[in-house]
Amino acid sequence: MARLLLSLAAFLVTAELSSAASFWDNLKLDCGVSVWSDWGPSVDGYRTRTRQIYRQPQNGGALCPNISETDKDPWIKQTTTEKAATIETNFLLGSGGSSSGRKRRETTVRDRDILFIVDSSGSIDTHEYNTAKTGLANLIGKICGKIGLGPQSNRAALIIFSNKPQEIFDFDDHDNLADVQAAIRNIPHISSSTCTGDALEYAKTMFTLSKGVRRDRDSVKEVVVLTDGGSNCGADAVTKAAELQESKRVFVFAIGDFSPAGRIEMEAMASHPPSKHLFHVGSFLQFQNIVVTVLRYPNNCAPIVIN
Structure with a gap:
């Protein structure tokens, strides 16, 4: 009986993990980016700021925006x-x-x-x-x-x-x-x-x-x-x-x-x-x-x- 209960518990855990993996594999996620950095030094009258990508899009989520931007100083x-x-x-x-x-x-x-x-x-x-x-x-x-x-x-x-x-x-x-x-x-x-x-x-x-x-x-x-x-x-x-x-x-x-x-x-x-x-x-x-x-x-x- 003890072996049967252990086997049943293992089966339930495996099924739960498989279900969770399926959920995350199919979850729609948008791209995630950081806030903009401060503007960099002026070069020929222009400056640049950047941000990092923290998460890539998944399953049709919104694509990543530009991570670099240049503007007049x-x-x-x-x-x-x-x-x-x-x-x-x-x-x-x-x-x-x-x-x-x-x-x-x-x-x-x-x-x-x-x-x-x-x-x-x-x-x-x-x-x-x-x-x-x-x-x-x-x-x-x-x-x-x-x-x-x-x-x-x-x-x-x-x-x-x-x-x-x-x-x-x-x-x-x-x-x-x-x-x-x-x-x-x-x-x-x-x-x-x-x-x-x-x-x-x-x-x-x-x-x-x-x-x-x-x-x-x-x-x-x-x-x-x-x-x-x-x-x-x-x-x-x-x-x-x-x-x-x-x-x-x-x-x-x-x-x-x-x-x-x-x-x-x-x-x-x-x-x-x-x-x-x-x-x-x-x-x-x-x-x-x-x-x-x-x-x-x-x-x-x-x-x-x-x-």
Whole structure:
């Protein structure tokens, strides 16, 4: 009897192992990859980052994505004209859908609801702050499409931040460009610490119908952060930026010198790829010169037509 019981137990174990092996052999598994590494050093103006494959696909699972990615280095020194062209191409002209015909393809600009977040911390002196305000007001005047509350118009809202965020105006407070520009030129200077994460958290409350934002299908939702340094208080800026990026396109104007840690934070705050969403400007004077250069450009807001 004992031998019979042992034989039965061995049979059951063998059957269970065989069933488990069959289960794993037929299980559909997607490719598994690691998170991206940090960007490598700049070589001829480009950088590369990589990730590892942890698991190969099995039984028809999703194939592995690219494990290497190359992008322009947004921190590389460029002339004022080069920076102005980069800002105009990637920010001022906007993004939108495209429609195809038999003989041409047109790229048209979609209406945009743009929230501006302006650093008002004490590391920016009064002259620099005034330069930033004037430059930003003028830059908004070059955004493709008019500012207004009607159809086929862009809407703008703005908050400033230092030790805490402060709303200056929401998306339906001003119905024309001149009023928006005047409001920007009059924003106060808080002159305290730099709680960027708190401002990004507050930004989520701005994208509601009560603040004048339109429905998702009616406009592109964007955030523009203008800052002179990394955060030093409040919520984690990288985490809060990632939450915004789930539904918003985030641009960052990084003005001045940044530590390695500050650069990492700025890159994480901006949408991907950094070369199209992170604009490093060496100083407030260069920012002013870039805006002056942009103002001299012809109006490039007509739909781009490719024959």
